[in-house]
Amino acid sequence: IEESELGILKNSDRRKYKEEEGLTSDKIIGLRTAILNFITGGCIRILQNGGNPRGKSNKFSFIIHTEISKSSHTRQENIIEELLLQLKNEAQKKDTSLLDKFIENSYFNMIQSVEKYGFEIPSLDEVIGYVKTAIKNEWLSKVIVNSENDINTLLDDDGQLRLRTPLNIFIGGQILDRGITINNLIGFYYGRNPNKMQQDTVLQHSRMYGYRSEKDLAVTRFYTTKNLYEKMSQINDFDAKLREDFEQGNFDKGIIFISTDSNGKITPCSPQKIRISNTQFLKEGKTITPIGFQTGYKTHIKDYVKEIDKILRENNKGELKGKFTISKDEACKIIELIYKTIKIENDNCVNKNTFISLINYLSSSGKINVYCGIDRNIARLRATSRYYSDMPYNRDNDLRQAKELASKEPTLMLMRQNGLKDNGWMDAEFYWPVLVVQNNVPKAVYTSEVLK
Template identity: 25%
Template sequence: MLNDLAEIARRITSTEVIEINSVTGEGIRPNPARRHTLYIGGTKIGRGVTVKNLLVTYYGRDAQQPQMDTVLQHARMYGYRRNELAAIRIYLPTHLAQRFVNIHESDDLVREQCQAIHLPIQLIPLMAKGIKATRRNVLNDDTTRITYQGGRQYFPSLPISDPNMLSNQTQELDNLLSTAKYPNHQQPYTVTIDELLEILNFQYKTPGSSGAWNDDLIRQAVSALRDQQRYQNVGTLVIVNRSADIGKSSDRNYSQIGAVLPGNTGSAPYEINRNYPTLLMTRTNGNINPPRGWDGVPFWIPVIRFPDGNYAFYVNES
């Protein structure tokens, strides 16, 4: 024991404290002169720096609206050293630890999208509200926004009603949503998320119309939910009505519909399970006369409700 204490006392003296900031002009040393080095700093050691043989970190860097790419760069301080993983220690507040977990989960989902679609990523799932994907100055403000949030409902504000654009879409949806499979109106049916995606695999929004609904991005968002274990590929389907009389809203100058479902758009209708994604389908007969009306043929209107949770989907439409 005495020998151990003597060795500890000898090694403690071989410690150097280096303050890294714009005043000192110091930086990470590739070959430290002492056996132990304590680096103290903020921005200069928080982004893209790898510290050789780093074992212990006290992390207190916080921000009101953290940026996902910046926080990921903070995690690079350890480099790629799996062999030392058992000895590595990080001390930080619980809410910051959860932030790293959320961002790691988001990053994994983005990588899965890349592998699945082999196309530029338009939609980044953020597992906690208040996190930004990246700096605003590198994005186009006209095409980038947080659009889809947990616990909210979305629908195409001007659904396709032109028979030339619809083609046989209504008939195909009639077959998918037949009374033989779903006999009861306003009753929640448990289905897979893959089945929801099959129904969503149509164009519902009139090209060029306004609103948050984007057919491709809605499918990407629902696909991202499918890939998360917490949802277990489980969704809910509700056939709201097969012969509705929904018209365009006078409050919107008869340019789009005001609502599809009764009640608040953030509520959970028809006793659905709020923990799973829900698709609510309404078939309108299309016979309402102008200016509120359509083109005289029936068509389906979808409403997607994302499950409750503190998350959002960051959308880049460019």
């Protein structure tokens, strides 16, 4: 989901979004898609269970958890109430081509994972009919769960949030973080972005974890921003390594926590001082890639690009493209020049100091492998979304060869992009760097931002 969508769900501002445009506006496309997927996924599960929407096994839940303020919860409830009303009006029409298209999109999203599990799949016509019935007969309920509620009135005899209808939407903040069990949770729209992104706090927010049957899991979906997803992915890397060490008894090595001091030197640091933001988990084969930037104008950056060309040609017999080695100092010089050609737009983009520090940390011999590709035309944004492209190389060819090079020393991939305007750039050639961690490197967590 887009960061701008979270802003719409936070404050009432009709200049940014009008509730009556719920079925057509791109400004809440993430939330609309999430709710339609939830209805569709719930109906698929009900059909798999025989088609009768009664009983505990046929009651499903969906959480919206983006803000702790009560005014935001009210705003979200109003948006959802209007959206459900518009869906009901659409379902009662003879010509419901718009709703049919929404349901069809959700259906084909859901059946990808249902097919992977090998479960039975109801037909598209059957699901369309059930979704319309669910909407017209108001199988959906919405409840705000925050400190204004008497929580006891919302709980069932087992101490779980009561599922009153087949499809239940819960909107809330801190009370949803922890302490309340929510049964049959198959949808989670998450946007909490605390100032201090610490691992234990985020895991407490993350209610998508926890047991559910595989049939429920097949229709479970999680919605968040790209930045939050990347932070959760880092948490997963840390946790997976800890689990691996525990299972294999590798407590003699553990994980090294490192940061840079005021002079830019890599030093050990306490795990308690690590923030998830601007953090890199180093393991063999890991790639460190700047993601989320624009280049400068051609007239401003062309001399820097020529200087990089000169360094590479001097080390590769007059050629740019190829596989060769350069000194660590030359690698750092190239990174210095590259960051003069780009303007970072994403808070989580790897910055210059981090990139150079990692080169210095990983290179033990004073040499760096280089894999240089030329004449590349990667688009600035992904074709299927408005998110930044994150892979300036070909995985099967470029990355494979770069990893083969990174046996004892890291590989610096330098993908020389044409930077065409048609691809979202500034019509200026530039280098996109990627650092590939070598084999047998000690597992380490590196941060450029240490809590004071």
